[in-house]
Amino acid sequence: MPPDNRDERRPGLARAPGGHTPGEAAQRLFDIYPGSRPASIARVLTETLQAGARAGGGSLVLYTGSGLYVYDRSSRALIAGIGTRTMRGNGNYELTAVSHIGPAIAYLATMRAAGGDEWRRLAEALMTRIDDFRGVNAASDWLGDADAPALAGRTGAVRDMIDYACRLSTAYLAARLAGDGSDFTPDDARARYFTAGMDGYPIGFDNVMVATFALAVLQDAHAIASGLRAAAADGRFDWSDTRIVVFQLVGNNYGAGLTARTNWGIDLLMRLGGADLDPGRIFVAPYIDRRDDVGADPLPEAAFTYYDQAWQGIRDRLDASNAAFADIRAIEPSAPPAIPGDWGATDADDIEAFVRRLKYTFGTSDQLLSNATGFWVAGALEAAGWDPTRVRLPGFDTGFPPGIRGYPPTRSGAPDG
Known part of the structure; x- marks a missing residue:
């Protein structure tokens, strides 16, 4: 067991391994300033200013x-x-569940390429859950029942997007499960699922991921x-x-x-x-x-x-x-440059830019994942006078391949392909 270097006179204060402990005079001098100490200068200042602020509103x-x-x-x-x-009552939970399909398929492709033997079972389980939710999406007005005022007037288009996303995903997985899996690679998923390429599915899942993030934000x-x-x-x-x-x-x-x-x-x-x-x-x-x-x-x-x-x-x-330090010249950090996915730097139809931002948010530890579209949506909503119906969302209202204006209507039955 390692030695206990805590000072019993000051709980939480560690002794140096050599045995030195700050003397009482040093401890008393230290304690008179920090806000974490009772009756300290910083604590009393905070309480004084807080009392004035409480009275002043x-x-x-x-x-x-x-x-x-x-x-x-x-x-x-x-x-x-x-x-x-x-919150689970505003429809964002369902939108996020759909957006997760893309990373799930990317993970399965990586798992298969790495030699994992669970990919087939998990792919089949994913297909089952996708089909189940596709049925719910087609048969119920789940979004109309949700507390989603920002999406008023868009419920039918959201249903169509989700139906398409589910059909595309199960068609792709079914095709890869039909063989030995050797063609189920990250490169294949990028070419034939995320950026499109399968017959009958001209809109890639990249659009869906960007759209679901934008709708939720x-x-x-x-x-x-x-x-x-x-x-x-x-x-x-x-x-x-x-x-x-x-x-x-x-x-x-x-x-x-x-x-x-x-x-x-x-x-x-x-x-x-x-x-x-x-x-x-x-x-x-x-x-x-x-x-x-x-x-x-x-x-x-x-x-x-x-x-x-x-x-x-x-x-x-x-x-x-x-x-x-009033007499010391202040350091004024420069404003960071705009990056893909920022409002004012990226057009709504530039899906590649938003996918780059999505990769950046997923691969950078200091980023909220919702930053993928968050800065853009905040700026777009302000520019629209805070009216969500005037915002054309990337991947949802625009950004489709040439000749395509939106997701196809919801279909019944099994996916094509």
């Missing part, structure tokens, strides 16, 4: 992996509670925009003095979305707030606790104080540091 916004919640400062009442794509962006714009319009919410804390763990993507450039949701907030929102009022706090009562109305005082003090503590440190 300014809502608290908590942007989590499951939604965005706006709380009134004086009453802690929930001004707006907006569920996002992880449009849902979230519209929900957030509608909720915040309504709250601001009736005076319940003011962008100029709001405090925004972002902690968006989604799945196991632990290192993603921690900056404005890696989180399209922050870009959306900046577009909504416009000149009234100081970017310095948005703080990403990945290590903050995700309390179970986030979303409650009202937010319990302990939880409100915890998140409010977290925001204030970050702001105090920045303000104090900038004041202390």
Whole structure:
């Protein structure tokens, strides 16, 4: 068993392997400053500024992996509670399930090429589940029953897209299962499934993946925009003095979305707030606790104080540091260049650009997967006056091969091929 180097006088304080422990005078000097210590300078400053801010107004916004919640400062009442794509009642779960078919087939092709012997069983299981959902999609108005206002008027087109995606996927898998599997390779999947090539299936699954991402992001962006714009319009919410804390763990993507450039949701907030929102009022706090009562109305005082003090503590440190170094010339980082998939840099019909962005988001640890279309959709929705019906979505409304204007109507029966 390794030696226990903790100092029993200061729980959590480690002793050096040689046995040295900071003396009491050093410990007392250390303890008087950090905000983590009771009655410290930083803690008292935070409490002082927080008390003034509580009296002066300014809502608290908590942007989590499951939604965005706006709380009134004086009453802690929930001004707006907006569920996002992880909520199962808005149709995004079904759209995401369809988008997963593409990576699943890519993984199966890689598995077969690597000599794995489970690929055939798993491919058959995938086909069964695809067929089951295709039947549900054709027989029910599942999207019409969902809470999906951003997709109003698009339910028939979504049904057609899903039917086509399912038929394409089962036709491709059936063809590969019919032989010994030697032709089921990543290169073959790219050529004959993702970018098209099979007889009767001119639209590749790349279009479907881009479309499902765009549809899901449009849902979230519209929900957030509608909720915040309504709250601001009736005076319940003011962008100029709001405090925004972002902690968006989604799945196991632990290192993603921690900056404005890696989180399209922050870009959306900046577009909504416009000149009234100081970017310095948005703080990403990945290590903050995700309390179970986030979303409650009202937010319990302990939880409100915890998140409010977290925001204030970050702001105090920045303000104090900038004041202390006021005579030092600041470093102004240059704006990052636009990349494929950004609004203003990519046309809606450029599916290849969005697929490149999709690869980038999947292959880069700091990116939210929804960034594949998120920055583009946020910009497009703003340009459309926040009206989702005016947004032409890549892979769904446009971006098809020459001569094709959309997905074919839903069919009954087994897939062709």
